[in-house]
Amino acid sequence: MNNEPVEALQEPIQVCLLAGKIMLQSGAETYRVEDTMTRMADALGLKGSDSYVTPTGIVFQCGEGESAKLIRIVERTTDLQKVAAVNDISRKLGRGEMNADEAHAMLRDIERSKVAYPMWLQIAAASIASGCFTLMYRGGASDFIPGVLCGGLGFSGFLLFHHLVKVKFFAEFTASLLVGLLGVLLVTLNVGQELDKIIIGSVMPLVPGLLITNAVRDLMAGHLVSGLSRGAEAFLTAFAIGAGVAVVFTLF
Structure with a gap:
């Protein structure tokens, strides 16, 4: 039973980390990535979250009592269409138009999508x-x-x-x-x-x-x-x- 709260947090945390990863790999500014992750975390109920973003990695913690998560960024390119798509998901989360599962599925689709132009x-x-x-x-x-x-x-x-x-x-x-x-x-x-x-x-x-x-x-x-x-x-x-x-x- 003690694991239930931890498991409940995993999906929102993965949503925030995946959103930050896609934006950073697609050429977004560091402060934009941190701001988007913070807004999505607040919308998903992760109060007091902190994120530290560099061009090669993302560190995210959803609260003082939780362990920090790290994502390594290896490849970076320019795809502002993906940045705009992630921002759109962030706005929908903020308005309550989708839940964590739907956001995670859409982010997965964005991550798998190819370059916008051949x-x-x-x-x-x-x-x-x-x-x-x-x-x-x-x-x-x-x-x-x-x-x-x-x-x-x-x-x-x-x-x-x-x-x-x-x-x-x-x-x-x-x-x-x-x-x-x-x-x-x-x-x-x-x-x-x-x-x-x-x-x-x-x-x-x-x-x-x-x-x-x-x-x-x-x-x-x-x-x-x-x-x-x-x-x-x-x-x-x-x-x-x-x-x-x-x-x-x-x-x-």
Whole structure:
């Protein structure tokens, strides 16, 4: 009989932890994850709950007399559709429109769902965006097609190498290296004119814009550990992109 209260708490705790895990893996800010977990815990009757979120892990405790739960975050990506879906579940819990079992089932479905857009569409969007960035950085009209080709190749290379090698740094370095090599080749063949504009526009899909934004927002919200770690990750990404391009300019 002493185990009944503990067992009754397990489902709400799992709901809060799963919601935080999905949001953190999908690119949500640290303070947003903590706030959502707290609101869901209050709605599920877990009074006095505390959560500590970093980019690599979540610690959650539903009360002073209960043991803390830990979830390790290994992979992180950007999928704001999942973040919005979890926030919607949190609001429905707050309004009393669903219970813990229903919320847990919906969160499981969100976790199992695939990326919102297929791979070919991501590559196509990165290609077109690269061409438009090339024009935005005052490249000529003849540089649009080289920008599209370099951006598409670079983003495709990033997805491929990140699938083969789990270290993101090497995938980003290789992608920027491919962008630089193809850019030099196209300019040498007189397909494009402004090499620097082509390369700058082509690496823009690789730039960690969301990561930098989240790092600044976490720092402004007082989450110093998360803000500094996200900032360091963004710095490594920028360094990898710059190093790949620098190798090309050094060789040619």
